[in-house]
Amino acid sequence: MTSFVRNQWYVAAFGREVGRELFARTVCGEPILLWRTESGAVTAMSDRCVHRRFPLSQEPSRIVGDQVVCGYHGFTYGADGVCVSVPGQKRVPRTARLTSYPVVEQDSFVWVWIGERELADEKLVPRAPWLDHPGYTTVSGMEPLAARYDLLVDNLLDLSHETYLHGGYIGTPEVAETPITTEVDEAAGVVRVSRRMDDAACPPFYANSTGIEGRITRWQDIEYHAPCLYLLHSRVAPVGSRPPEPDGTDPDGFHMEVVYAITPETEHSTHDFWAVARDFAPDDQAVTDFVHDNNRTVVLQDVVALDVLEKAISAERDGYQELSINIDTGGLAARRILKRLAEEGARATAGSTSAGAEARGSA
Numbered sequence: 049m050t051s052f053v054r055n056q057w058y059v060a061a062f063g064r065e066v067g068r069e070l071f072a073r074t075v076c077g078e079p080i081l082l083w084r085t086e087s088g089a090v091t092a093m094s095d096r097c098v099h100r101r102f103p104l105s106q107e108p109s110r111i112v113g114d115q116v117v118c119g120y121h122g123f124t125y126g127a128d129g130v131c132v133s134v135p136g137q138k139r140v141p142r143t144a145r146l147t148s149y150p151v152v153e154q155d156s157f158v159w160v161w162i163g164e165r166e167l168a169d170e171k172l173v174p175r176a177p178w179l180d181h182p183g184y185t186t187v188s189g190m191e192p193l194a195a196r197y198d199l200l201v202d203n204l205l206d207l208s209h210e211t212y213l214h215g216g217y218i219g220t221p222e223v224a225e226t227p228i229t230t231e232v233d234e235a236a237g238v239v240r241v242s243r244r245m246d247d248a249a250c251p252p253f254y255a256n257s258t259g260i261e262g263r264i265t266r267w268q269d270i271e272y273h274a275p276c277l278y279l280l281h282s283r284v285a286p287v288g289s290r291p292p293e294p295d296g297t298d299p300d301g302f303h304m305e306v307v308y309a310i311t312p313e314t315e316h317s318t319h320d321f322w323a324v325a326r327d328f329a330p331d332d333q334a335v336t337d338f339v340h341d342n343n344r345t346v347v348l349q350d351v352v353a354l355d356v357l358e359k360a361i362s363a364e365r366d367g368y369q370e371l372s373i374n375i376d377t378g379g380l381a382a383r384r385i386l387k388r389l390a391e392e393g394a395r396a397t398a399g400s401t402s403a404g405a406e407a408r409g410s411a
């Protein structure tokens with residue numbers, strides 16, 4: 049049994065990555081083939097031909113209209129994964145169908161449901177509306193991480209590391225010095241961690257992008273929607289400027305919506321999707337380039353650190369007891385929620401397997 053949290057929505061790709069070419073990505077250990085039909089809809093199915101397991105993403109497999117033809121012996125599948133023709137015979141075996149995955153394309157992401165299909169509820173896909181909102185300018189990317197996904201969850205929920213790992217980019221002494229408040233909504237699977245700095249140095253990432261000179265008030269309000277979506281609502285403003293109005297308008301504030309989708313690839317590797325949407329200098333290409341390059345550098349600093357950490361932990365004896373302090377409150381809450389979701393997912397899968405066995409037994 050794996051530790052993946054099943055029966056959940058995960059980001060498999062940015063919408064821009066998926067087109068009329070066959071595209072593969074492994075999510076929670078499952079190799080998934082993604083492509084668009086002629087109408088532009090994204091479709092997701094197993095990337096292993098039912099015949100001899102040839103990866104359908106591999107040349108010379110190809111898309112013909114709204115069908116995929118396996119490049120090994122020509123099994124042909126519709127967009128629903130059902131095999132419609134096989135070579136050398138008229139009859140297509142009834143069981144010749146690929147696992148197909150429920151898909152939602154939203155907020156520039158392609159989400160897939162990993163788990164029991166009948167439990168998929170599109171309304172439960174968490175939102176990151178800034179990423180394709182006309183009032184925001186967004187940069188984004190995906191970095192492969194050779195580390196288990198919970199290390200990235202831990203990393204993102206405790207931003208005190210910015211001071212040390214990202215000094216000279218987004219870290220200043222005040223981040224590590226300022227205590228956090230944490231709220232946990234166990235039922236919704238959401239962890240909120242806030243850090244409000246009243247008078248802090250402005251790190252280069254914000255100084256160069258906003259043009260603020262001097263000290264800032266800096267708010268970091270995290271919302272983690274377990275297991276996959278992480279939002280950091282970041283607000284900076286010159287010290288002494290007006291706070292946001294009660295109705296949410298905030299003429300003195302500069303806002304960045306920092307979004308991560310944390311998608312397990314295997315037990316020990318992760319797709320680290322990142323995006324930054326800003327509401328200022330929307331058409332300034334120099335700012336866009338700076339935010340992209342600087343943020344990617346920061347993401348890669350985490351990737352290097354977490355890749356090292358994965359190696360260290362993998363070599364560790366079982367049962368090592370970590371030491372946690374106040375800054376870890378959010379991360380520990382996230383771990384608790386992920387453990388519960390993993391157990392619930394495993395129970396639902398076991399339940400549907402035994403229900404299926406009963407149904408087959410009584411047929």
Ligand code: FES
Nearest residue numbers: 097099100118121
């Ligand atoms: S492996 Fe795909 S048709 Fe044989």
Ligand SMILES: [Fe+2]
Nearest residue numbers: 209214346350
């Ligand atoms: Fe980081």
